[in-house]
Amino acid sequence: MNTIETTLSSSKLASSKEYREAFVSSFLKRYIPFQIRTIRKKRGMTQPELALASNITQGVVSRAEDPDYGNLTLNTVLRIAAGFDLAFVGKFVRFSE
Numbered sequence: 001m002n003t004i005e006t007t008l009s010s011s012k013l014a015s016s017k018e019y020r021e022a023f024v025s026s027f028l029k030r031y032i033p034f035q036i037r038t039i040r041k042k043r044g045m046t047q048p049e050l051a052l053a054s055n056i057t058q059g060v061v062s063r064a065e066d067p068d069y070g071n072l073t074l075n076t077v078l079r080i081a082a083g084f085d086l087a088f089v090g091k092f093v094r095f096s097e
Contacts, residue, residue, distance in 0.1 A: 029067060029069075029070045029072070032064075032072060033064060033066055033067045033069070033072070036061075036064050036065050036080055037065040039086075040061075040065070040084075043084070047061040047062055047065070048061075051083075052083075053083035054082060054084075055079060055082075055083070056076065056083075060076060064076055064077070064080060074090070
């Protein structure tokens with residue numbers, strides 16, 4: 001099991017709906033910006049270059065890479081994925097998975 005799977009199977013997550021919701025929200029609000037920044041840097045792209053490829057502004061890219069922003073929209077994630085020529089796959093799963 002990886003770290004998130006281990007955490008999700010913990011007893012606190014198993015017993016508290018509010019805790020599960022907060023955990024997943026916090027994880028995603030940090031993980032997606034981290035992925036965006038990591039992919040961009042690995043490709044040697046600047047924020048303005050990613051913005052141009054994604055048809056968004058550099059400011060939107062900057063906010064998308066900020067784990068403290070917390071208001072990233074699915075539309076922005078999809079545009080950035082298209083700018084990378086990648087697919088973004090989000091899915092609903094049970095906490096037990």
